[in-house]
Amino acid sequence: MAHSETADMIQHTRRHATAADYVQLMKPRIMMLVVFTAVAGLVAAQSVSGASMNPIMAVIATLAVALGSGAAGAINMWYDADIDAVMTRTSTRPIPSGAVPREEALAMGLIMSGVSVLMMWLASNALAALLLAGSIAYYGWFYTMLLKRRTPQNIVIGGGAGAFPPVIGWAAVTGSAPLDAWILFAIIFMWTPPHFWALSLLAHKEYAKANVPMLPVARGAKATRNQIMIYSVLLAPLGLVPVVTGLGGMLYGVTAALFGAAFLLLAFKVWRSEAGDGDAPAADLKKAKGLFAFSILYLFVLFAMLIVEHGFAAYLPVTLV
Template sequence: MEHANPMSHVDTADMTSDAPRYATAGDYVQLMKPRIMMLVVFTGLAGLVSAVGVTGVSVNPLMAAIATLAIALGSGAAGAINMWYDADIDAIMKRTSTRPIPLGAVPREEAIALGLVMSGVSVLLMWLASNAVAAALLALSIAYYGWFYTMLLKRRTPQNIVIGGAAGAFPPVIGWAVVTGSAPLDAWLLFVIIFFWTPPHFWALSLLAHGEYKKANVPMLPVTHGAKTTRNQILAYSLLLAPLALAPVLTGLGGIIYAAAAAVLGLVFVKLAVDVWRSDAGAVPVQPEGAKAAKRLFAFSILYLFLLFAALILEHGFGAYFAMPGI
């Protein structure tokens, strides 16, 4: 004889929603923004390898690996601090509502503790593995993203991405300093490329999520100045980025492979930016063609930066056999 289940009238969805959410290892990894971390580490490695190729200075492989780990930890620390401070707006925006803190998996106090501890460990590791200059630059980059961008800029000005973009531009300079203990012009050229890449990259995403930013009261450019102005700015920065990316060729930092990559990738980037400019991306209600144009630019912008810096690693990783003389 079958017995009635006394819990059969209870909605299982309600039971699930009331169940405690325990943190997993994956939650702590997500707290450190691993996708951003991978790009940060890659550009930092490009700076390190380029410095070896240009200067001929040898680096102990173990020390180089530890320095690269320090860059990764520093990036993760800044990400954790950002998630700690932005937990309130992350909970409002659909795109970020599944992050560990809004889900209740990781308490805010744990996030800031993790961020601060990792900040100290990463800077100390960098100093021990390389030199004080690289450690100071790493500390500056963490403070720039975790404090200056996250706490001072993001909620106050539509230029938050422009000014705050410097935070993500430091890694190749740090990588260069690991090798030489200095930050020469070539290192800052790589900084400038990432700095000018950031606005069109992020504004393409902002056009897609402007409603979310408006709901969270974050003054992103599409919210404060409208979609048309944002599309104009995306095109302007893209037109500046394309020739700036060729500047390393003039100093001899970029060789034949880099020159070809920068030229082709720059043309594609500008073409996609023009497509966004001509579209109605960011329109309300959302128009499919405009959304597709913004998505294409956002996706390609990530590939653009990866391939551009991969070209440097390829050239200098082979001993700069393809290097061109400075002009």
């Protein structure tokens, strides 16, 4: 569906916007994960480098990351309004539902982008601000406008957008982005495909209806399940790399090993299932849904352990860190 056709359709379904509509434009669930991983990078950087950041400046830098994430979300919703209107699960979003005009969402995204980058620069340094600007452009332009509608590898290549936050948090403290920061980037980057493809197995008909070449649409469900398994096999040991470099302690290592094994088990069950096939049993669809839900928990727990080890090490038994 063309953008002009979407605009005409929305014009006939106009409704009054609420505060919740503008919050939804910023994709708050994604924002929370983005902020959490950025905080993990910020906390770990202070512990590893010995550098310190003024608490007020740290809060402002974190707020800048949140605004940047929200800005990218608003730009994404502005551009994707046409396919959001076609897909059932996104048709109630602020723009296709007629609550927020498309041009208003774009203006909001652009203004928030500028404000967030400026805030980061003033609160920390130029590198952190540059990385934040790059992450916004990566999601709002590179992934949304160039990749999403053109290649089934959109999620693989576009995964870098959500992987920047811990690097940004680290750079905000030290003004640099060392290997440990990029290891955290790599974990999120490798986590993104199996996480999102598990969801796409459930929503493949919606993507097909909107002509979006997600992997299940372009290559089929079996190929998608194979790719989920491959990326999961790569992710599980990658999650343990922080232990090798010293970034993660024993608490992190045990957690990463256990949750990595559980991730592999769930991915294996999806691989053996018929999830995404036209006549897939409900039990197989449940396996894909289970992997999607657990993947969120997996990433949250790994980064939570880093925050605990580096932010609360003084309160933990020595044997755990």
